[in-house]
Amino acid sequence: MKNELIRKTYIEVDMDTLKSNVDKIIKEYHNYDYYIGVVKGDVYGHGSYTINAFLESGVNYLAVSSLEEALNIRNINKDIPILCLEPIDLDFVLLAYQNNITLTVSNLEYLKKLVEIIKDKSLKIHIKINSGMNRLGFSTKEDVEEAFHMILENYTLEGIFTHLATLGISDPYYDMQINKFLELTQNIDLKKIPIVHIGRSLTLINHPKIPFCNGIRLGIIMYGFNQSPKKDTSFKGSLRQIKADMRIKKYHISETTLDCNIKVEEAFSLYTEVMEIQKIKKGESTGYGVSYKAEEDEFIAICPIGYADGFSRRNSGRFVWINDKKYPIVGSVNMGMIQIKIDENVHIKDKVELLGKHIPVKYASKYIGTTPYECMCMMHEAVPRVYVKEGKVVHIENWKVNS
Numbered sequence: 372m373k374n375e376l377i378r379k380t381y382i383e384v385d386m387d388t389l390k391s392n393v394d395k396i397i398k399e400y401h402n403y404d405y406y407i408g409v410v411k412g413d414v415y416g417h418g419s420y421t422i423n424a425f426l427e428s429g430v431n432y433l434a435v436s437s438l439e440e441a442l443n444i445r446n447i448n449k450d451i452p453i454l455c456l457e458p459i460d461l462d463f464v465l466l467a468y469q470n471n472i473t474l475t476v477s478n479l480e481y482l483k484k485l486v487e488i489i490k491d492k493s494l495k496i497h498i499k500i501n502s503g504m505n506r507l508g509f510s511t512k513e514d515v516e517e518a519f520h521m522i523l524e525n526y527t528l529e530g531i532f533t534h535l536a537t538l539g540i541s542d543p544y545y546d547m548q549i550n551k552f553l554e555l556t557q558n559i560d561l562k563k564i565p566i567v568h569i570g571r572s573l574t575l576i577n578h579p580k581i582p583f584c585n586g587i588r589l590g591i592i593m594y595g596f597n598q599s600p601k602k603d604t605s606f607k608g609s610l611r612q613i614k615a616d617m618r619i620k621k622y623h624i625s626e627t628t629l630d631c632n633i634k635v636e637e638a639f640s641l642y643t644e645v646m647e648i649q650k651i652k653k654g655e656s657t658g659y660g661v662s663y664k665a666e667e668d669e670f671i672a673i674c675p676i677g678y679a680d681g682f683s684r685r686n687s688g689r690f691v692w693i694n695d696k697k698y699p700i701v702g703s704v705n706m707g708m709i710q711i712k713i714d715e716n717v718h719i720k721d722k723v724e725l726l727g728k729h730i731p732v733k734y735a736s737k738y739i740g741t742t743p744y745e746c747m748c749m750m751h752e753a754v755p756r757v758y759v760k761e762g763k764v765v766h767i768e769n770w771k772v773n774s
């Protein structure tokens with residue numbers, strides 16, 4: 372039962388593609404000691420088994436958002452270091468410690484309370500610096516200094532990091548944040564901290580390596596999205612570039628690279644199947660609200676996927692692919708079903724591609740007015756994840772059936 376798909380609506384994750392993405396990234400940017408795979412949001416929607424592809428290709432640390440996510444991954448891998456990027460509720464820090472989860476400490480009050488709960492040199496801590504995102508982190512050098520000594524005394528101070536709010540390509544924010552990080556850490560010896568990590572995917576490909584960092588947090592690029600801005604060679608684009616160049620000069624913006632050509636590929640596909648076929652007459656409608664009216668006698672395929680699965684209502688009107696041909700979704704996306712206008716070549720049980728080779732997440736996410744991050748994370752965890760290696764299914768994560 373565990374490895375069977377009841378409803379043939381599932382996400383397929385291509386493990387070879389993910390492995391190859393990370394191989395390419397590490398080969399191209401080989402001068403880091405720590406490649407921290409950001410696997411929050413249930414591994415950007417891919418599901419926890421995915422981490423195996425990353426670990427096989429050189430990711431040597433993982434980062435998550437919450438203790439729940441960390442424990443979920445700990446169930447699969449007992450050894451890989453896992454950093455929880457957000458502070459864990461003090462009522463649960465013992466649980467984190469017992470499971471060898473690395474804590475983020477982002478303010479002094481939290482740290483003082485932590486010391487009352489746990490005193491053990493084996494507990495690993497990373498300090499979070501607020502360099503300008505104003506989300507989490509220490510904001511004064513005095514607090515950073517006090518935390519540094521307190522952590523050295525009680526725990527293993529393993530890392531220090533910050534997060535960048537912008538790309539900093541033609542705005543000065545990137546440089547401002549790096550300078551702020553250096554200012555806030557000027558009273559401590561960064562060399563005493565084994566892992567210093569600041570950058571994310573776009574920092575890696577758009578900026579030279581930050582000299583004092585030996586760790587990089589890899590997120591969206593591992594999943595196959597090279598979001599590096601492309602040079603726009605049109606007349607308007609050239610004018611914009613002249614303006615950008617003037618800003619770069621005026622604000623002494625540091626060196627950046629455009630048009631990074633690293634070829635990473637998406638590994639996330641979404642499929643369903645044809646469950647039933649209706650024949651409707653010209654002028655008849657299908658689905659809620661009688662919004663769609665057939666222009667002629669039509670065949671309508673009904674498929675078991677809907678917004679309860681995370682397939683947004685905003686997908687109404689877009690195309691899906693069946694047997695290498697595209698067909699439109701008609702009427703609105705329901706909670707658990709969609710209607711597709713088909714022809715006589717489509718049959719019950721035919722496989723329907725909603726995301727994948729013909730419809731990359733990159734384009735589908737634009738259609739529904741969001742980002743690839745949200746498009747993948749919004750898929751409900753109850754949609755089974757099917758993992759494929761060398762064309763064969765190697766694992767199925769089927770939340771509803773497993774539990």
Ligand SMILES: Cc1ncc(COP(=O)(O)O)c(C=O)c1O
Pocket residue numbers: 409456534570571572573588589590591592
């Ligand atoms: C703290 C932190 N670091 C790194 C990342 C990875 O960012 P990206 O996916 O843009 O590489 C994230 C993503 O949300 C994050 O919150």
